[in-house]
Amino acid sequence: MERIELIVKENKRIDAIIASELADVSRSYVQKIIEDGCVYVNDKEVTSKKLKLKVDDVIVINMPEPEKLEVLAEDIPIDIVYEDDDLMIINKPVGMVVHPAPGNYTGTLVNALMFHSEKLSSINGVIRPGIVHRIDKDTSGLLMIAKTDQAHQSLADQLKEHSITRKYVAIVHGCISSETGTVKAPIGRSPKDRLKMAVNERNGKEATTHFRVIKRFKNYTYIECQLETGRTHQIRVHMAYIGHPLLGDPVYGVKKPKIKHEGQLLHAKTLGFVHPSTGEEVLFDSEVPEIFETMFKKIKGVEGGPHAI
Template identity: 55%
Template sequence: MEQFEWTVTTDQASERIDKFLTTMNESWSRTQVQIWIKEEHIKVNNAKVKSNYKVASGDVVTLEIPEPEKLEIIAENIPLEIVYEDEDVIVVNKPRGMVVHPAPGHYTGTLVNALMYHCKDLSGINGVIRPGIVHRIDMDTSGLLMVAKNDHAHESLVEQLKAKTTRRLYKAIVHGIIPHQHGTVDAPIGRDKKDRQSMTVTEVNSRDAVTHFTVLETFDQYTYVQCELETGRTHQIRVHMKYIGYPLAGDPKYGPKKKTLDIRGQALHAAVLGFIHPRTGKEMLFEAPIPEDMKQLLHQLRTK
């Protein structure tokens, strides 16, 4: 375990502790420092602090860098549809039914297991279970995901998500006929008190959530829509569309209990992904066509 100690000078006073430490060593990202603070590896005057603590002249700052955990994820030779890859990022088109990262009940067969086989250099910011994972989509949602291959790329992509500068468009089939062409759902999302595995629109312990939607096509009892995320909350599109009365077709958690269309899981696909490249600053935009099962559903609805 590496140990460091600094005494804050007058010139350094009033700076946030996380920023102060990144100036002590430029190879440490602010995100990594914040994790060390949360895990109490960083102390000021032998006391724990928060990331927004402002150092004072004479403060003694100590850091004990923990030994890195060895990744215990099994690398599996699972086929991946790589849309783009370079030394910093990978963009993957995830199939419906694949879990993004290991979790209770899903320790193998995940996207992370496949990525560990495909490439050995993934960012370590999210730890052992979620190396490289910047954002997630649900197991039964298909489509585009960006993955970071190093901590610099990871931090940049996370900051873009926080700043709402990434572009994420989804295609979905929902129940009911939406009568207007465009709409925005601005409703906070939090855990459902009645079911801790579900999310719901609530003012209690919630976070702001905004979804924009556009009608692409209407059918007898369904609507084909495009949804754009302004925020990225858990199950956001599924919760918001249910909230306004148009739940996703096939959704086992938020849709009608009676199965309607023949599809495994919700008819939802992450079709467009855009971000600024962490190293080059270039605008990157990727598209993935809807999967075969959604194509078949649309064909059936059009020919009824």
Template identity: 60%
Template sequence: MEEIQWTILEENKNERIDKFLTAQNGEWSRSQVQQWIKDGQVQVNGKATKSNYKMQVEDQVTLSIPEPEELDVIAEDIPLDVVYEDADVIVVNKPRGMVVHPAPGHYTGTLVNALLYHCKDLSGINGVIRPGIVHRIDKDTSGLLMVAKNDHAHESLVSQLKAKTTKRHYKAIVHGVIPHQHGTIEAPIGRDKKDRQSMTVTEDNSRDAVTHFTVLECFKDFTYVQCELETGRTHQIRVHMKYIGYPLAGDPKYGPKKKTLEIEGQALHAATLGFTHPRTGEELEFSAPIPEDMEHLLHYLRKK
């Protein structure tokens, strides 16, 4: 069992303890935190507490995280668009609408379920829920993902991501007409205090985030861009483009409330992926064309 402790500062005085804990880790949902509190795994000054407890300065908060239950993830015969595969690595082109790995509400139909059917040998470093998964893209983002088939490959690919040596280019359609050809967005990203399911540019509990972008084509009210990730924060491109005033078309979380273009989810595609092969040292680079729905949008905007 993992134990984590915090000493409450003035800035968190009178904040509900469940809200505070949810903000500490992007993987923890509010309902999960409340369940931990209900089960007595959260203590304040050595005593059990309630979800609505309002913390005070110098409170000692302790969270004891139980060992995760091992779930039996089922292999499912779901078609996969495999771009590359060898004994160490598999690169897939994920369709829009597919969740990467099982999570509450999505225990079947995920990329992991499909991978387990396609190949029996996946890295075990991330456990049974995320075998082989070294990075993710959102459910409604399409495009390229690299997956490790053994632990050596997994460690190598994760190291490359941390060292920022991988190549990850995305293509997106955003609201507004960007007036310059290139730009770099350097703004820290953290959990949104007003909406714990969203990320935002903030100095509170944030991590450095850098996105480079290039304008590919301009339309009357939209711009087609290529974004290059230097870091890989949750929802990074979606948050950064909103931050500079050009939110992604179709984005239900960070875009305009009113639907403007016919697309299910954000118009975002992981188009290029490059990395060093973990065993041979060869530099590999793969590309995947944008999906039909984005192609149709571009055709529509060009005629508009």
């Protein structure tokens, strides 16, 4: 156990002080070690993460030993669309987390990949072997998996250059009148809620989403979205920003929807890129999950009248 001593330099909350002084520690982790009785101020155990300190107060932290992370291979079925010596294309189901994270070390796509293949890229470390990009737990669809570091770097470079084709389909609230559109608005952490992303003009990163209407209903629209950039929750944030949040979205969606669904109706349908070894352009497409058709029928039932307009 490491003992860390800090002298307070300004009047602030204790969790904010520690998080700012220890660059590799998150504020949520600081709050956890406070709750675990690992932090003292002026020789007294701290019991509240909201404790306000004064200049020259002395903080002592008994930093716990880091957990040894071990990700185990698990015999979990995965839908492999394509595989060669360099990469795999996986069709991820709804409900599967892509890689392990604190409190969630089993049942992920990475656990399944480790069972399936002894060869995965190491660039993203032991927690994310082979993972080049991610999609949310409740988003289904196509993912690139790198089996070698060379392939991983090539695919990552293409993502950075915005040259990879990524098309999604989604059901959103509201009837979009225009046939196509583009949302160009920077995305970053929400200043009001650090657990959410938001359009953030001051601290956000450039983000562009193109969309086109596939089918209109009276109060909903079935759309295709093409990503030019790949920010966290990009489609979900951008569509909510223009007043058309995704049906079922628990974070950015409608609070009291007429049609309820657990998880956003979003599917990564199409994926295209230059193959790292052959240099050829490849394009993969996937079937839209049956839940979309089920939701179309529910919409028809709620709205009445024609199936679509």
